[in-house]
Amino acid sequence: MKWFQYKTAIVTGVFLLNSFLFLSCGSSSGKKEVKAEVVAKEREEKEPEGIVELSEEQLKAVGITVGPLEQKNLNAVVKASGQLAVPPQNKADVNVLMGGIVRKITILEGQAIRKGQTVAWLENQEFIKIQQEYLTTKSAFAFTQEELKRQKELNEAEAGTGKVLQQVQANYNTEKAKLSGLEKQLQQLGINPLSVANGNLVTQVSVTAPISGTIGHIAVNTGTFAEPGKPLMEIIDNSQIHCDLIVFEKDLFKVKVGQKVNFILTNQNNQEIQGEIYGINKSFEDESKGIIVHSIIRNADRYKLIQGMYVTALIDIGNQVTKAVPVDALVRSEGKDYIYILVGMEEKTNEKDSSGDKKSEAENHYQFKKVEVTTGVTELGYTQITPLEELPQDPKIVTKGAFYVLSKSKGGEEEEH
Structure with a gap:
């Protein structure tokens, strides 16, 4: 009997101990869950989702x-591609009218120059000969002029003959035309006829720039014989640079003069530039079935644009x-x-x-x-x-x-x- 009571007491104690441990664990877990919910709620209130x-x-x-x-x-655009170009009047080749040896080149490639500025000096014996011929002709013209005056006076006094007067008049006209032609030749060579008439003959003539712009490729060196018809160098004026775009046949009816154009320089960090269509060609380019569309560039001097740069463009054909x-x-x-x-x-x-x-x-x-x-x-x-x-x-x-x-x-x- 005593043994049974003792065993029952042990079992009851173990049961109570387990119950206490279970309640303690449950309480601790519950506290952790509540704390996690509070922290999450505070974080959500502090930093909203997203x-x-x-x-x-x-x-x-x-x-x-x-x-x-x-x-x-x-959306309402036509996509096109093309290149930057310069009008023909803004490109020039520097040529000479009379050949000669290049004695001096006064500019460098990439240098900006003004119209009329000297780019080189030429030397040729023909320059001396044409000046000598001009002086000879000028003297002959002065004699003929005086002879014409004398024959007119004799004719008025009825002391001369009409035939002699006519002959002198013909000589006068011939010498005058020859003198005028030589003066023009000297001016084309850059030689002042008045200076030559005063006895100042020159052995070298200057070659000047026909337009303002930037010097491109120089094809001659010091000592080279410059020949007529062979350019010494090229000059490009980028102030009027424009964009030539190729528009294909399927889009031709959408493109009109006056439409706005937004285009980017393909190899220049996608720099965006604005322009406007001012001309559309009326013939296809080779067999590409494309038409050249010309677009001016707004504020072109703000960008470092060079002829030949590739562009991608969007032609605005709507208002959407x-x-x-x-x-x-x-x-x-x-x-x-x-x-x-x-x-x-x-x-x-x-x-x-x-x-x-x-x-x-x-x-x-x-x-x-x-x-x-x-x-x-x-x-x-x-x-x-x-x-x-x-x-x-x-x-x-x-x-x-x-x-x-x-x-x-x-x-x-x-x-x-």
Whole structure:
């Protein structure tokens, strides 16, 4: 009997001990779950879901830029490609009318020059001969002029004959024409006839620039014999540079004079330039079934444009506009496209340690929200988008560096998990 009571007491004690341990464990687990829920709730209240916060210092460090959501004409356009060109009147070859040895070249390739500026000096014995001939002819003309005057006086006094007067008049006209021709030749060579008449003969003549512009390739050296018909060098004036675009047959009826053109330099960091169509050719280029369309460039002197640069252009044929963002503003995650919009900004105080002394500095912090979009055509560095949720009026978006914002967001999610 005593043994039975003792055994019952032991079993009862073990049962009570297990019950106490179970309640203790349950209470501790419950406290941990409650604490986790409180922490998660506080974090959710502090940082709303989908919001990424970056400081102004972070934005500057990685080159993130913020700008407006733009409206771009990406639909009603004709796409074309072509090259920059210079009108014929803005290109010139430097030639000589009379051959000679190049004694001096006064310019360098790539140098800017003015119209009439000397580019080289030529020497030739023929220059001396033509000046001598001019002096001889001038003397003969002076004699003939005096003889004509004398014969007219004799004829008026009825002391001369009409036949002699006619002969002198013919000689006078011949010498006058010859003298005038030699004067023109000297002027074309750059020699002043008046200076030659005063006895100042020159052995070298200057070759001058026919237009203002920039010196291109120089085809001669010092000592080279320059021949007529063979250019010494070329000059290009890029002030009137324009764009020649090739438009194919299927798009010809859409293109008209006066339409606006936006084009980018293919090999110049996609720099965007604006222009306007001023002329359309009326014949096809070879067998390409393409027509050359000429477009002027607005403010061409603002850009470093060179003849032959390749361009890609969009000819504006309508007035439809759509929301568009720079290609750097789009990010792709889990098979979807997103942009980041600025939803808030606040000033916060940061603790910074400088030489062991802590100091407080105020800094702006920006909050960005990820918004899913669908994309359309991409042209001239911009992509058409359609947001899948309503955006605030005149929203500000991340125009560059959106990938960093996305990576920051994903990094934050990993830390939370």
